[in-house]
């Protein structure tokens with residue numbers, strides 16, 4: 001099924017010229033959610049999740065991640081960026097793009113494309129794949145793809161433990177200027193009703209246990225296997241694997257099913273400390289791995305978005321990574337910048353309660 | 356809320372764009388098209404580095420209309436490394452962790468939330484420097 005006709009590879013090789021992460025500083029421990037809703041009974045799916053401050057949203061978080069990506073790229077002029085694409089399911093406006101505000105703030109306007117992408121948790125990798133095509137076809141030299149979310153969950157819902165805030169930005173450009181080069185990507189998409197949010201509803205709904213086997217596991221493993229088959233690679237060829245991480249259990253168990261070791265998974269696994277950051281989830285895992293990677297390392301990235309689909313990417317790290325890692329805050333610096341809040345503060349910060 | 360005024364000030368507010376005087380080299384923020392040092396016309400745009408330090412600060416408990424949702428917040432005078440002194444909110448810091456002379460950096464944040472229906476106003480605020488290794492490096 002997967003061969004050279006289904007793998008996505010551009011005409012001209014494309015890579016990551018700069019990358020940057022962002023995580024807000026507030027953390028809501030899962031035991032706080034459990035204290036309020038279950039009297040402290042039952043296990044929690046992660047340790048804690050990140051919560052945006054009252055003056056933060058997907059726009060401000062994307063701007064900071066984008067600035068970090070530009071700092072690493074050391075681009076002579078941000079006006080060279082031909083596209084600013086932001087994938088999220090928590091754009092602050094229902095109508096008015098996030099991407100134009102981000103583009104303006106980083107100095108990429110007015111001669112640029114700008115658009116907001118949506119596909120649940122894989123909106124960010126959708127933007128990444130489109131940027132590969134945009135550059136690889138020769139239409140643009142640089143394009144910025146961002147996956148960022150301030151995920152919302154209904155108070156008391158199982159998702160409230162994990163719905164977190166954060167993400168990452170990727171400035172893509174020609175392979176010869178890149179710190180990691182895309183070897184190929186592969187997508188696997190079906191109509192699967194595991195998670196949704198209807199118009200005008202503040203909180204999403206989901207199919208409970210249905211979100212596991214026929215949704216997350218099926219799409220992640222099909223996309224990963226499809227890509228590796230087409231490239232002729234196997235898990236042993238990769239230094240790191242980063243999968244979408246809705247909780248601590250799913251990515252570990254999917255990676256194991258695919259034949260990866262816990263060692264290959266651990267550096268890109270942030271969900272226990274920041275939660276599921278939706279469209280930013282796999283992309284911020286990739287940022288954490290790029291912070292550690294050495295030239296020659298191979299990375300496998302697989303996103304998952306409900307509804308449903310996965311995008312898989314194979315990357316090879318170049319020499320350029322060494323001097324660029326330290327040019328902006330490391331992902332783990334944001335994770336370590338931690339201020340614990342209680343449930344009442346969380347409720348105020350996330351607008352669930354207003355004066 | 357003043358949509359045209361907010362829109363006109365976006366470059367200044369989103370990324371700290373001011374001006375530089377081509378005659379005496381003074382760096383000017385906010386832009387005023389006339390150099391305050393030598394009174395020459397100064398219209399060359401300059402994006403400031405966003406680095407500076409706290410010159411003085413106070414906590415605002417009773418904010419003006421439109422800023423209520425962020426109160427209490429810290430309002431500070433920031434000495435930018437290029438020279439100008441500007442007024443801005445501090446963010447991502449508690450009042451008892453602020454000191455005069457504390458190194459800070461610019462971030463773009465929500466300045467006015469706009470309620471449920473209005474436009475959101477984004478602009479500069481300052482926070483304690485996050486990434487020590489980068490800023491420890493010598494710069495102009």
Ligand SMILES: [Zn+2]
Pocket residue numbers: 376377378379380381390391392393394395
């Ligand atoms: Zn002058």
